[in-house]
Amino acid sequence: MIEVTSAFIGTGPDPATQTNQGFAMAYRHAAAYKEADADLIACADIVRANAAAFGDYWDIEADHVYDDYAEMLDAVEPIIVSVCTPPPTHADIVVECARSHTVDAIHCEKPMDITWANARRMAEVCEEEGVKLTFNHQRRFGKPYRRAKELLEDGEIGELERVEFAAPNIYDYGSHSVDLCNYYNDEGRAEWVISQLDYREEDLWFGVHNENQTLATWQYENGVYGLAATGKGAGLVNCHNRLIGTEGTIEVGNGFPTGETDEQVLRIKRDGDDEWEYVDCDGEGLHGLDSQDFGSVFIDRAIADLVEAIRTGESSELAAENALKATEIIFGTWESSRRHGRVDFPLDIDDNPLTAMIEDGTLSPKPSTEN
Numbered sequence: 001m002i003e004v005t006s007a008f009i010g011t012g013p014d015p016a017t018q019t020n021q022g023f024a025m026a027y028r029h030a031a032a033y034k035e036a037d038a039d040l041i042a043c044a045d046i047v048r049a050n051a052a053a054f055g056d057y058w059d060i061e062a063d064h065v066y067d068d069y070a071e072m073l074d075a076v077e078p079i080i081v082s083v084c085t086p087p088p089t090h091a092d093i094v095v096e097c098a099r100s101h102t103v104d105a106i107h108c109e110k111p112m113d114i115t116w117a118n119a120r121r122m123a124e125v126c127e128e129e130g131v132k133l134t135f136n137h138q139r140r141f142g143k144p145y146r147r148a149k150e151l152l153e154d155g156e157i158g159e160l161e162r163v164e165f166a167a168p169n170i171y172d173y174g175s176h177s178v179d180l181c182n183y184y185n186d187e188g189r190a191e192w193v194i195s196q197l198d199y200r201e202e203d204l205w206f207g208v209h210n211e212n213q214t215l216a217t218w219q220y221e222n223g224v225y226g227l228a229a230t231g232k233g234a235g236l237v238n239c240h241n242r243l244i245g246t247e248g249t250i251e252v253g254n255g256f257p258t259g260e261t262d263e264q265v266l267r268i269k270r271d272g273d274d275e276w277e278y279v280d281c282d283g284e285g286l287h288g289l290d291s292q293d294f295g296s297v298f299i300d301r302a303i304a305d306l307v308e309a310i311r312t313g314e315s316s317e318l319a320a321e322n323a324l325k326a327t328e329i330i331f332g333t334w335e336s337s338r339r340h341g342r343v344d345f346p347l348d349i350d351d352n353p354l355t356a357m358i359e360d361g362t363l364s365p366k367p368s369t370e371n
């Protein structure tokens, strides 16, 4: 077996705290690399105390604990580096890692970055440098989502006509939700999106603005439609993901966000059925059961997939090309609100339309006292 070594940028301060201001995702990545028999060899964080605590927890040698990640890469040359810093830092860090010629692969947390230009740039540079770039859209490895896809592929609801989701927002949480829509539609690319958004109260997730409410629809090149309702209007869709086919409907996580038990997380209604049929997902909910050492079984599977891709030279389904398709829909959604019209793809902007509309005074969210 090819030896895979892993290192971490942005360890997080506290793995016991899990909020939308900090999750210490590096601990969850580390647990998954351990599961995948990849050695944990070094870590870096601009807050040295965070890196030191992480190093202690994972038995990383003291002289492989850094506050400067460039120094770490030069010294240890890991096969893969996990980037678990806040979204505004992702592109610059990923580009620097790729251009350092010290790593074979980079696994970056979602969302890709805070602008569409940066999302494209990180993918382009990794492509140029021959570095595998993946994003942690781990939810697609959960049994409720996998089994929904299997039911679809088995023809249980006929041909897919529409994918839907409800979520708190389309950017941070929604990054997973859009990725799942694309997964159900065989990694399809969207042709256009049209939407409206509301942003009246500041809502910062990991330091980044997220809209309060969106209603968005898009169409894929193969004709399948997408529909998203976020925030206050999420009840319109009212489930984590819905797949509507020519002969029935599948729902994942009906009663968003918490209306179902883990035993009721997946259900199907075929044309002619009077009742929903619940499908067993071995007790897995929407977010993955905790595994040991702050891990998550979904992240264990996601990282196992990319470690396997490194060992075999294949591509992981978490590859940047798939993340870009989701990110284009996300920024396209906000862009449609800015343009007051449909946005045809490829998306021809560089910035972040939501933050641009805040900066130019189009949107004036009331400052939050919570973030």
Ligand SMILES: NC(=O)c1ccc[n+]([C@@H]2O[C@H](COP(=O)([O-])OP(=O)(O)OC[C@H]3O[C@@H](n4cnc5c(N)ncnc54)[C@H](O)[C@@H]3O)[C@@H](O)[C@H]2O)c1
Pocket: 009, 010, 011, 012, 013, 014, 021, 022, 023, 024, 025, 026, 044, 045, 046, 047, 050, 069, 084, 085, 086, 087, 089, 109, 110, 111, 136, 137, 138, 172, 206
């Ligand atoms: N996949 C998921 O389900 C999921 C869940 C939660 C968070 N996330 C994402 O994970 C990412 C990180 O979030 P988190 O919750 O782990 O944050 P966190 O605040 O717990 O940890 C981030 C760490 O990065 C460090 N850092 C910041 N800038 C740095 C830099 N330039 N160089 C080195 N270290 C730096 C900070 O000091 C901090 O320790 C975000 O993009 C977030 O959206 C993903």
